[in-house]
Amino acid sequence: MIDKFELKVQNLSKKIKKNEILKNISFNGKSGEVIGIVGSNGAGKSSLFKILSDLWNSDNGDILINGNDIKKMLYKDFYISALIENVNLYENLSGIDNIKIISQLYNIKDSGYIDYLVNSFKLVENINKKVSSYSLGMKQKLGLILTLIPAYDLLILDEPTNSLDIESVQVLHDIIKDLKTKNKLIIISSHILEELENICDRIFILSNGEISYEYNKYDNDYAYIVFDKEITKIMFENLIDLELLEIVSTNQVRIPSNLLNYLISNLDKLDLKIEKVSKNADLKYEFKKISGGANG
Incomplete structure (x- = not known):
């Protein structure tokens, strides 16, 4: 041993x-x-x-x-x-x-x-x-x-x-x-x-x-933000470099963690409210992207 x-x-x-x-x-x-x-x-x-x-x-x-x-x-x-x-x-x-x-x-x-x-x-x-x-x-x-x-x-x-x-x-x-x-x-x-x-x-x-x-689990390079309504990438074009933002689902985005506070402080320019912020990767999203959603 x-x-x-x-x-x-x-x-x-x-x-x-x-x-x-x-x-x-x-x-x-x-x-x-x-x-x-x-x-x-x-x-x-x-x-x-x-x-x-x-x-x-x-x-x-x-x-x-x-x-x-x-x-x-x-x-x-x-x-x-x-x-x-x-x-x-x-x-x-x-x-x-x-x-x-x-x-x-x-x-x-x-x-x-x-x-x-x-x-x-x-x-x-x-x-x-x-x-x-x-x-x-x-x-x-x-x-x-x-x-x-x-x-x-x-x-x-x-x-x-x-x-x-x-x-x-x-x-x-x-x-x-x-x-x-x-x-x-x-x-x-x-x-x-x-x-x-x-x-x-x-x-x-x-x-x-x-x-x-x-x-x-302990990787904090990205932040995952869930909003109260459906979003599109173009909505954020005046706030953030769109190359750094990824749409994870209909109401969720992924951005570098160092941009999280900036985005939150400027949300008054958008008609959006945050429902959840997570510092961990969305494993379901990554799995679905790789496998097409088939579990096993």
């Missing part, structure tokens, strides 16, 4: 037959950070996660931990736990037997943490029943418990809230926020943009196997 580390993904590429599913993927992350990956179906999210988890090999590129090849460190100094695509469980066994297998495999002796997870996800009443009798949501909860039990540095979660009820989604979010304080690096994908915005420090939009946009 490493107290603090930096992950560097450099120029990862992957082909299946003649189909290039990942193209020169590069990004970094560090312990104590939550990174989100979003993209339409077929964008390459699960393929990327399989390579990061050492389930697949890439054709090109490197994955480094503190400058060292991750393959040389795995299961010696650096540990990964991952939940990717479908949850694989021993369905002929009970939930508790599945937990015992993982606990023995990873030499986990902290029964208190296991009890906490089982109670938090409300599986207590069904933990002794065969997994084959579980609903999809219950199987997802058990899969999350099995993924969270091992000691790890990097946690990879591929759309982990699928089939979960609202209460369980909040439980998972709380756990992720706690893991962040313990210097874990969490990489997560989701169909729900608002979910990622709530828990992630940075979000990468994946499109056609490439990273097309990076969203940083």
Whole structure:
């Protein structure tokens, strides 16, 4: 286990037959950070996660931990736990037997943490029943418990809230926020943009196997202003250089943050009122612009 580390993904590429599913993927992350990956179906999210988890090999590129090849460190100094695509469980066994297998495999002796997870996800009443009798949501909860039990540095979660009820989604979010304080690096994908915005420090939009946009929660380079009525770009021509202004939606604009106060102080020249000002990027807008609005 490493107290603090930096992950560097450099120029990862992957082909299946003649189909290039990942193209020169590069990004970094560090312990104590939550990174989100979003993209339409077929964008390459699960393929990327399989390579990061050492389930697949890439054709090109490197994955480094503190400058060292991750393959040389795995299961010696650096540990990964991952939940990717479908949850694989021993369905002929009970939930508790599945937990015992993982606990023995990873030499986990902290029964208190296991009890906490089982109670938090409300599986207590069904933990002794065969997994084959579980609903999809219950199987997802058990899969999350099995993924969270091992000691790890990097946690990879591929759309982990699928089939979960609202209460369980909040439980998972709380756990992720706690893991962040313990210097874990969490990489997560989701169909729900608002979910990622709530828990992630940075979000990468994946499109056609490439990273097309990076969203940083703490990036204050732009201001997003929502007005009380529909707007057009030409309305602002006497106030601001129109090259610096972008219409985000029918009543929202994006401008450089250093122009925000100037624009606000001169709004009396326009018949407009401000309903909302945000310093964070409009992730929905960026995703729609890149993907055409298809979520996945």
